[in-house]
Amino acid sequence: MSRGQHHESVAGPSQRQLRVGEAVRHAIAEVLAQGYVHDPVLEGHMITVPEVRMSPDLRLATIYVMPLGGRDERAVVDALDRNKRYLRGVIARKVNLKFAPDIRFRLDERFDEAERIEKLLRSPAVKRDLGGDGDDEC
Secondary structure, eight states, rough: OOOOOOOHHHHHSSSHHHHHHHHHHHHHHHHHHHSOOOOOHHOOOOOOEEEEEEEETTTTTEEEEEEGGGSSSHHHHHHHEEEEHOOOOOOHSSSSSSSSOOOEEEOOOOOHHHHHHHHHHHHHHHHHTTTSSSTTTO
């Protein structure tokens, strides 16, 4: 493999992608927590930023957000999209990069998925299968 090639799908994100993603996450979280974005939808919500994923060239930041309480999720993401230009400027000032990355907002659905799995594990059919008599074991 030549020196300039990186395969994110095989090895996962690079240390640099992780470090820059975390810096972007802190910058966005700070701005949202301080209420610097003047939007009526955002002013009425506390928003968590659990993760930011950077593209290998660091030119695109996918910012995962979740409003606390899980209400008005779509409205919050739309409000963040409306204020994308301002937030990109904040990232450019707070994070020392050659280029300010384009940003896109996505709803963090990990909590919903974890809850779905938890419900499955508590279902009577799964409990029955897991609590079998042990005859299947070697």
